[in-house]
Amino acid sequence: MSNPMLLVIGSGPELMRRYMLEAAATDTPLLLIDDKEPTWQAPYIVDYEVTDLGDLSSVALAADSLARHWTIAGVLTFDEYHLMAAARLAELLGVPGNAPAAVGATRDKATSRQRFFSSDVPSAAFTWVHSLDAAASAAERLGGFPVVLKPTAHAGSIGVVRVDSIADLSAGWSIASAGAAHQGPEGQGVLLEEFLDGPEISVETVTEYGVTTAIAVTRKSVGFAPYFMETSHVVSADDPLLGEVAPIAAAALRAVGITHGVSHVEMKLTSDGPRLIEVNARLGGDRIGELVRYATGVDLARAAAALACGRSPNLEATRARSAAIGMIYPPADGIVTHRMLRPGDDKHLEQLHWLCNIGDRVTLAPSPHTPNNIRAGFAITTGDDAEAARRHLDEILARAVVEVRTPLTQAA
Structure with a gap:
């Protein structure tokens, strides 16, 4: 028999996922099922299959083909939209993982909300709506505006919009329903929620055999109101909030049935205390795993791989710093004509990556035609504390230049 392998479902974009795949490959050889032939993934994998990741039967057949040649010790995905496929394959192969019903509960935000309420986990009042008229009635029942509209099974804040008045509801519904048209199959339609x-x-968090350890708090900044597009994240090893929110995160994971793996649990710090937004049964996006590693030394991607293979991860903190990531956005919708980082002090700059090339189209804010915006790049900085990491990040972002040609400019 071959050495035990970890089967990864989907790899995603290189600049956001390479560090995850590299960390996962540290202790266990990797197999990959993806929808394209591997390129940048090749150094980290032993074998692969290409198939339609949206078709569970096709993914199962690809896994069966790999299992004929290799011993599969675990199944893992870092992608929100492939969580159900990974859970079902783990169950089929008899390897560690969450029950598909639990993963489905995290994917469907309506089910999550119901389970939060049933378990007395503080969350938001909500209702499922299927039309603009239903949304108007639901807003009245929830106590009026503002409210939030969101697709039930999307990610990355796609289609999520705050609606401040009945006059804004039609425009908000267009954004949310456009996002819902392209969401995962685990949920249907749109939720209307209390703001x-x-x-x-x-x-x-890291959960092993139902016991959850909270590793870090990520403090987020969002912008582009009435949307909730994330603009930055900061992680500090000594964040005093961790002790307060850790039990709530653990309760939320128990409520939806997550017993295994790395999770990203989102909350709002309201005047009534922390309240749940959602549970994501995978490592957070926007390179949050990198921020945790820079700040604490704990490698969440490596921990996720260990758990998937039935091993206890190393969660010992070896650093006590802070790290921040900031998104570089274009000044307007358009075609990128120039991008650069002006000269300056890069001492605290850990990473800067452009997500666009000259000639690429970028968008500043969502619309019914492009329900998610297209960032120009991102930067990661570190510091001795959160204030220092933020200050260094602001200095870098002030030097990042993106110029675009807008349709109006092009016509002129």
Whole structure:
């Protein structure tokens, strides 16, 4: 028999996922099922199959083909939209993982909300709506505006919009329903929710045999109101909030049935205390895993791989610093004509990556035609504390230049 392998479902974009795949390959050889032939993934994998990741039967056949040649010790995905496929394959192969019903509960935000309420986990009042008229009636029943509209099974804040008045409802419905048209199959339609006012955070957790350890708090900044597009994240090893929100994150994971793996639990810090937004049964996006590693030394991607293979991860903190990531956005919708980082002090700059090339189209804010915006790049900085990491990040972002040619400019 071959050495035990970890089967990864989907790889995603290189600049956001390479560090995850590299970390996962540290202790266990990798197999990959993806929808394209591997390129940048090749150094980290032993074998692969190409198939339609949206078709569970095709993914199962690809896994069966790999299992004929290799011993599969675990199944893992870092992608929100492939969580159900990974859970079902793990169950089929008899390897560690969450029950598909639990993963389905995290994917369907309506089910999550119901389970939060049933378990007395503080969350937001909500209702499922299927039309603009239904949304108007639901807003009245929930106590009026502002409210939030969101697709039930999307990710990355796609289609999520705050609606401040009945006059804004039609435009908000267009954004949310456009996002819902392209969401995962685990949920249908749009949720209308009570607007939770306050700073947004996430708790990065590791759960093994139902016991959850909170590793770090990520403090988020969002912009582009009435949307909730994330503009920056900061992680500090000594964040005093961790002790307060860790039990709530653990309760939320129990409520939806997550017993295994790395999770990203989102909350709002309201005047009534922390309240749940959602549970994501995978490592957080926007390179949050990198921030946790820079700040604490704990490698969440490596931990996720260990758990998937039935091993206890190393969660010992070896650093006590802070790290921040900031998104570089274009000044307007258009075609990129120039991008650069002006000269300056890069001492605290850990990473800067452009997500666009000259000639690429970028968008500043969502619309019914492009329900998610297209960032130009991102930068990661570190510091001795959160204030220092933020200050260094602001200095870098002030030097990042993106110029675009807008349709109006082009016509002129």
